[in-house]
Amino acid sequence: MKDTKVILDENEIPKYFYNILPDLPEPLAPPLNPLTQEPISPKDLEVIFPKELIRQEMSEEHKIKIPDEVLDALIRMGRPSPLFRATNLEKFLKTPAKIYFKHEGLNPCGSHKPNTAIAQAYYNAKEGTEVLSTETGAGQWGSALSYSCLFFGLKCKVFMVRISFDQKPYRKVIMNTYGAEVYASPSTETDYGRTVLKRSPETPGSLGIAISEAIEIAAKNENTKYALGSVLNHVMLHQTIIGQEVQKQLNMIEETPDILIGCVGGGSNFAGFSFPFIKDKIQGNLNAEFIAVEPTSCPTLTEGKYIYDHGDSAGMTPLLKMYSLGKDFIPPSIHAGGLRYHGMAPTISLLAKHKLITPEAYTQEEIFDAAKVFAKTEGIIPAPESAHAIKSAIVHALKCRKNNESKTIVFNLSGHGLLDLGAY
Amino acid sequence: MKDTKVILDENEIPKYFYNILPDLPEPLAPPLNPLTQEPISPKDLEVIFPKELIRQEMSEEHKIKIPDEVLDALIRMGRPSPLFRATNLEKFLKTPAKIYFKHEGLNPCGSHKPNTAIAQAYYNAKEGTEVLSTETGAGQWGSALSYSCLFFGLKCKVFMVRISFDQKPYRKVIMNTYGAEVYASPSTETDYGRTVLKRSPETPGSLGIAISEAIEIAAKNENTKYALGSVLNHVMLHQTIIGQEVQKQLNMIEETPDILIGCVGGGSNFAGFSFPFIKDKIQGNLNAEFIAVEPTSCPTLTEGKYIYDHGDSAGMTPLLKMYSLGKDFIPPSIHAGGLRYHGMAPTISLLAKHKLITPEAYTQEEIFDAAKVFAKTEGIIPAPESAHAIKSAIVHALKCRKNNESKTIVFNLSGHGLLDLGAY
Numbered sequence: 001m002k003d004t005k006v007i008l009d010e011n012e013i014p015k016y017f018y019n020i021l022p023d024l025p026e027p028l029a030p031p032l033n034p035l036t037q038e039p040i041s042p043k044d045l046e047v048i049f050p051k052e053l054i055r056q057e058m059s060e061e062h063k064i065k066i067p068d069e070v071l072d073a074l075i076r077m078g079r080p081s082p083l084f085r086a087t088n089l090e091k092f093l094k095t096p097a098k099i100y101f102k103h104e105g106l107n108p109c110g111s112h113k114p115n116t117a118i119a120q121a122y123y124n125a126k127e128g129t130e131v132l133s134t135e136t137g138a139g140q141w142g143s144a145l146s147y148s149c150l151f152f153g154l155k156c157k158v159f160m161v162r163i164s165f166d167q168k169p170y171r172k173v174i175m176n177t178y179g180a181e182v183y184a185s186p187s188t189e190t191d192y193g194r195t196v197l198k199r200s201p202e203t204p205g206s207l208g209i210a211i212s213e214a215i216e217i218a219a220k221n222e223n224t225k226y227a228l229g230s231v232l233n234h235v236m237l238h239q240t241i242i243g244q245e246v247q248k249q250l251n252m253i254e255e256t257p258d259i260l261i262g263c264v265g266g267g268s269n270f271a272g273f274s275f276p277f278i279k280d281k282i283q284g285n286l287n288a289e290f291i292a293v294e295p296t297s298c299p300t301l302t303e304g305k306y307i308y309d310h311g312d313s314a315g316m317t318p319l320l321k322m323y324s325l326g327k328d329f330i331p332p333s334i335h336a337g338g339l340r341y342h343g344m345a346p347t348i349s350l351l352a353k354h355k356l357i358t359p360e361a362y363t364q365e366e367i368f369d370a371a372k373v374f375a376k377t378e379g380i381i382p383a384p385e386s387a388h389a390i391k392s393a394i395v396h397a398l399k400c401r402k403n404n405e406s407k408t409i410v411f412n413l414s415g416h417g418l419l420d421l422g423a424y
Numbered sequence: 425m426k427d428t429k430v431i432l433d434e435n436e437i438p439k440y441f442y443n444i445l446p447d448l449p450e451p452l453a454p455p456l457n458p459l460t461q462e463p464i465s466p467k468d469l470e471v472i473f474p475k476e477l478i479r480q481e482m483s484e485e486h487k488i489k490i491p492d493e494v495l496d497a498l499i500r501m502g503r504p505s506p507l508f509r510a511t512n513l514e515k516f517l518k519t520p521a522k523i524y525f526k527h528e529g530l531n532p533c534g535s536h537k538p539n540t541a542i543a544q545a546y547y548n549a550k551e552g553t554e555v556l557s558t559e560t561g562a563g564q565w566g567s568a569l570s571y572s573c574l575f576f577g578l579k580c581k582v583f584m585v586r587i588s589f590d591q592k593p594y595r596k597v598i599m600n601t602y603g604a605e606v607y608a609s610p611s612t613e614t615d616y617g618r619t620v621l622k623r624s625p626e627t628p629g630s631l632g633i634a635i636s637e638a639i640e641i642a643a644k645n646e647n648t649k650y651a652l653g654s655v656l657n658h659v660m661l662h663q664t665i666i667g668q669e670v671q672k673q674l675n676m677i678e679e680t681p682d683i684l685i686g687c688v689g690g691g692s693n694f695a696g697f698s699f700p701f702i703k704d705k706i707q708g709n710l711n712a713e714f715i716a717v718e719p720t721s722c723p724t725l726t727e728g729k730y731i732y733d734h735g736d737s738a739g740m741t742p743l744l745k746m747y748s749l750g751k752d753f754i755p756p757s758i759h760a761g762g763l764r765y766h767g768m769a770p771t772i773s774l775l776a777k778h779k780l781i782t783p784e785a786y787t788q789e790e791i792f793d794a795a796k797v798f799a800k801t802e803g804i805i806p807a808p809e810s811a812h813a814i815k816s817a818i819v820h821a822l823k824c825r826k827n828n829e830s831k832t833i834v835f836n837l838s839g840h841g842l843l844d845l846g847a848y
Contacts (some may be wrong), residue, residue: 005500056626076429076508077803078530084500088575106530108804110842147803149513155831170845177799177848305758375601377503379571380532418842421594424601 004087008080013071014244016063017119017237020153020275020347023062025354028233028346029321032308041319045100048226050127051083053120056234059261064237065363066119071150073118078107079241083249083410086243088377090397099393100255100410102246102273103380109174111338111383111415112269113144116238120227121145125152126178130223133157135185135210137265138164138337139171140383140415141229146180155295157224159185159193159213162205164337170419184212192216206330207341215316230266231311231320231345239272242412247276250410257288259396261411263388264292264301264359265338266347273412275347278356290357291396292348293365293388299333300324300344301352301359311343322349334364335423336384338414360392367391368424371417384423428511430673432504437495438668440487441543441661444771447486447706449778452657452770453745456732464742471484472642472650474551476813477544480658489662490543497542497575502531503665507673512801514821517589521824524679524834526670526697527804533598533805535762535839536693537568537653544643544651545569549576554647557581559609559634561689561715562588562761563595563654564807564839570604580604581635581648583611587628588761601655609634616640616738630754631765632737639740654690655735655769663696666836671700674834681712683820685835687785687812688716688725689762697836699771715770715820716783717812719791722755723782724748724768725776726776735767746773758788759847760808762838784816791815792848795841808841808847 021028030039045054056064057424066074086099104112124132132154136142142158149156159179165184175182185205186193190213203209213227218226228235250257256265260277264271270292271409280286294301300323309324312318322343325331329342344352351357363368367384370391375381389411400407417424443461445452454463466478473481480488490498510523528536556578560566566582582604589596591609599606607613607628610620614637620627627633630821635652642650652659675680684701686694694716704710715836718725724747733748735741749755753766775781786794786795791808794815799805806814813835824831841848 005434006495007434009433010429074426108840150800150803170842173845173848174805174842177796177805178803179800372601376574376603379574379602381598381601416532418594418598419845421597421843424597 003253004085006083006252008245008248010075010080012248013075013080014241016065016241018244018276018279019059019061019064019237020279021233021327022060023279024350025282026350028350030214031318031320033149034162034310034315034317034319041143046270048215050124050225051128052123052127053234057232058239065234067122070119070122074115077114077118080245081106081206083246086378089374091392092377093397093401094420095397095401096404096406097397098406098408099336099397102242103209103413104242104269105383105413105416109140109144109147110419111140111144112272113141114148115241115272116229116235116268117144117148121152121154123150125154129154129225129410131155131157131221132227133214133217133224134227134229134371135159135207135214137207137340139168139175140338142182143171143174145227146175146178149328150178151276156180157217158182159187159210161185161210162203163208163333187213189213190216204392206313208327211312212314212316215312230268231343233347235268236271236275236345236347239268240275241275242272243274246273246410255408258407259289259291259409261291261293261389261392261409263339263385263414264294264344264348265341265385266343267348269412271348278351281356291392292352292357292359293392294361295334295336296361296363297334297339297387299361300342302361306349306353309343321347322346323352336388336419338379338385339388362391370394381417382413383417386414389413427677428509430507430676432669432672434499434504436672437499437504438665440489442664442668442700442703443483443485443488443661444703445657446484446775447703448773449706452774455742455744456745458734458739458741463502467564472639474548474553474649476547476551477658480661481656491546491715494543494546498539501538501542504669507670510745510802513798516797516801517821517825519825520828520830521821522830522832523821525650525837526666527837528666528693529807529837529840533564533568533571535564535568536663536666536696538572538694539665540653540692541568541572542658543662545576545578548649549578552647553578553835555579555581555645556651557638557642557648558651558653559583559631559638561585561631561764563592563599564762566604566606567595567598569651569653570599570602573604574602581641582606583609583634585609585629585631587757611637613637614640628757630737632751635736636740639736650841653766654692657771659692660695660699660769660771663692664699665754666696667698667700670697670834674738679832681834682831683713683715683833684818685715685717685813685833687763687809687838688768688772689716689765690767691772693836693838694701695769695772702775705780715784715816716776716781717784717786717816719758719763719812720785720787721758722749722764723785724766726785728768730773730777733767744770744772747776754757759844760812762809764814766800786812786815794818805841807841808838808844810838813837
């Protein structure tokens with residue numbers, strides 16, 4: 001089995017988060033204060049984030065040690081996660097390419113999201129936070145944060161985009177079962193939510209609106225901090241345990257990747273999977289292609305502009321330099337709720353600007369066809385988000401067939417689709 | 425982490441199925457031909473089962489070697505599975521007892537069912553079967569068989585109890601996504617289905633009816649065999665990889681179980697988990713209690729009679745000596761669909777008769793309360809079936825608190841509840 005399922009022993013779990021900031025081809029443009037348009041100071045962020053996460057957000061250290069309590073929780077939750085070779089998919093596609101995938105869905109939350117949720121809950125608890133507020137789209141992030149709050153004794157309040165709240169009641173059940181309070185956003189819990197509801201009572205909501213609501217209650221309550229599941233540097237770096245594990249796993253079977261693929265919404269699973277490899281590329285030790293896959297209906301990297309924009313709709317967050325469709329963009333109600341975000345992580349945006357990352361976009365129909373092929377060959381029903389990465393892997397594997405090239409393709413399966421079966 | 429999550433290396437997966445038949449306290453009463461009431465011959469079963477499974481059904485060997493192809497598929501699917509210590513649950517209950525659980529839900533099907541589905545699909549494919557027919561209640565078994573048929577090139581036809589077909593559309597989606605044909609039972613596909621529909625068009629169906637339908641199409645089609653997900657000896661023995669892994673895992677941490685707990689419908693997860701330990705008990709090497717937990721609404725072991733009865737409603741299956749509520753019993757529509765069966769595995773029935781197994785029964789309300797406590801402490805949302813085992817573990821842990829006894833309690837978490845969230 002060694003070549004088709006590569007497992008790491010639990011003591012081989014990465015002990016450090018990898019921070020890409022000092023390795024970027026140019027310094028990241030600083031976040032700006034929304035009121036003054038001046039670079040923001042760490043102090044400004046202390047209303048909503050604990051100090052250690054602010055430190056990580058701006059750190060220039062290459063490596064940040066993972067606390068033992070976080071490692072224990074990650075291991076208990078299911079890490080290290082296995083790397084599989086998709087031999088049945090290869091056969092079905094009649095491709096000379098080798099296709100590998102990292103499976104991030106084998107934990108109680110079913111996605112990569114707990115990797116950062118656990119770390120964020122830990123640092124908050126350590127600094128005395130009592131309540132964590134957050135937003136969620138499809139509900140993966142909200143479930144992961146609710147789950148993580150359990151273990152560090154925090155309360156969790158989740159603003160869930162209304163359309164998902166209505167269409168995906170099961171993820172709400174998960175959050176409630178974990179003890180979280182869940183509000184359909186826009187809600188009547190916040191000033192901003194009430195304002196939006198007054199203006200457009202029938203709005204399906206958006207991640208941008210939900211973020212504004214979650215930040216508002218963090219800003220207004222002493223014991224409450226805010227947690228974001230993507231976009232920010234500290235989130236990306238928590239996720240790098242994915243890519244570091246993949247590096248070890250590929251080394252074990254003496255493989256070098258030619259193409260690395262992940263789906264992108266805010267960018268966290270892609271960043272976590274690819275950054276450790278991008279470091280090697282920047283340093284001239286790896287000649288690989290990096291592909292970030294998004295839905296054609298929310299084409300941030302393929303059609304957005306590289307500008308300073310807000311992360312939320314109300315304009316409460318700092319301005320971030322990133323690819324964006326504009327903070328008021330309301331994406332269509334596609335099933336891949338995790339990819340319906342107007343912006344993109346500044347780190348990923350910068351790498352895309354420097355052509356170190358190639359974006360691709362596919363339609364909902366294309367990605368569900370790919371998901372079904374994957375389920376029928378590999379026996380795993382993927383999340384609609386992850387199906388974007390599968391689609392791209394298939395496209396590149398077929399290109400290999402046409403050109404008779406035996407490339408090594410590795411993609412990140414960010415989660416399973418058992419909570420999205422209505423979409424199939 | 426060694427004490428709270430115990431992992432086996434993949435090369436430590438058990439290499440043999442354990443067969444309890446030669447170790448039973450008295451020989452198992454033979455299955456009887458439904459027409460002649462005479463003991464059935466292997467030949468009689470060849471219409472619906474492949475020869476190797478019939479041989480296993482009646483084997484007196486202690487150990488049956490697991491084929492390499494089956495081991496590979498089991499490893500790829502997720503074995504060996506981890507054993508966890510439920511430290512948060514212990515703290516919550518303020519019990520001096522230690523509580524461990526084996527997690528059988530960490531695979532694409534989310535339950536223990538693929539352990540035997542993979543083996544059955546393999547042996548069928550090897551003997552030239554082209555189509556496997558089966559029944560399913562809640563859909564766990566049907567998903568597992570559909571999944572397993574994929575890997576050995578078999579078609580799969582599933583008769584799904586109508587009430588589950590209507591109430592649990594998602595498991596049907598899984599089976600369809602894996603390429604299986606799924607019929608609501610009673611269906612118009614079989615003579616027996618049509619007869620039942622004529623008599624009671626509004627029937628919610630039952631496992632007994634669905635079994636009759638699945639057997640009928642196997643009996644009538646040369647290329648089609650039938651697969652059963654529980655009750656029979658060969659199913660129980662395939663599942664013993666669960667208990668054999670738990671034995672190794674408890675040895676690693678130098679623990680000896682005092683109480684072993686599993687839920688019972690037809691009996692397969694309980695048997696697989698407990699039989700390797702029951703062997704030790706029978707041979708005088710282990711002094712432990714074995715608890716089989718069922719719903720009060722389908723109280724086969726606690727209120728059924730130990731009689732010869734049919735496994736199906738039409739009376740097409742051999743008569744088995746077992747605890748039964750009668751083949752025409754239509755259980756109420758509880759959420760634990762996997763525990764709605766009128767009979768009980770003959771091996772388990774015999775052990776219960778000899779008081780080697782103690783049955784317990786709990787109400788739906790009790791088991792959901794236990795499930796919620798488990799989710800809030802351990803972060804895992806259990807299947808309603810598995811919640812029966814959790815409830816019993818809690819009862820015994822609280823008894824330990826009262827008596828100030830630090831017993832070691834181990835239960836089998838047969839599956840996760842992500843496809844049963846509607847019930848929460």
